[in-house]
Amino acid sequence: LLFDRKRGYVYAALRSGITGSYTEIGNENIRFLKGLEPLGARVFAGFGIRERAQVAALMPHVHAAVVGSAIVTAIARSAPEQVPDAVRALVASLIDETGELTDGPKNNDTLHGRKK
Numbered sequence: 001l002l003f004d005r006k007r008g009y010v011y012a013a014l015r016s017g018i019t020g021s022y023t024e025i026g027n028e029n030i031r032f033l034k035g036l037e038p039l040g041a042r043v044f045a046g047f048g049i050r051e052r053a054q055v056a057a058l059m060p061h062v063h064a065a066v067v068g069s070a071i072v073t074a075i076a077r078s079a080p081e082q083v084p085d086a087v088r089a090l091v092a093s094l095i096d097e098t099g100e101l102t103d104g105p106k107n108n109d110t111l112h113g114r115k116k
Helices: 027-039 052-058 068-076 080-094
Strands: 009-013 042-046 064-066
Touching: 009 027, 027 042, 027 052, 052 064, 052 080, 068 080
Parallel strands: 009 042, 042 064
Antiparallel strands: none
């Protein structure tokens, strides 16, 4: 069904199970993501993504890394007035010193490492 679509967005859940648990990014995940390339869709991958190393491993293969549970955790651990700073700190921990996503290819004709 997905391969009948040539545009749009795809959310790739990187493992089965309960959201929020850590996901090890391995060869199986990368093969899965490469298998989505023929769709021509923008691929957003997540499910247990919360660390810079995970984002760095994903970015050469996806348009965006989804860190939903990590954001929810940052919010839950913060006083209401500290939530914006907590989320900013989380995002900063996932990008490099230049403000770019870690280790993804950087090219003017791409969106976060992948062709538009």
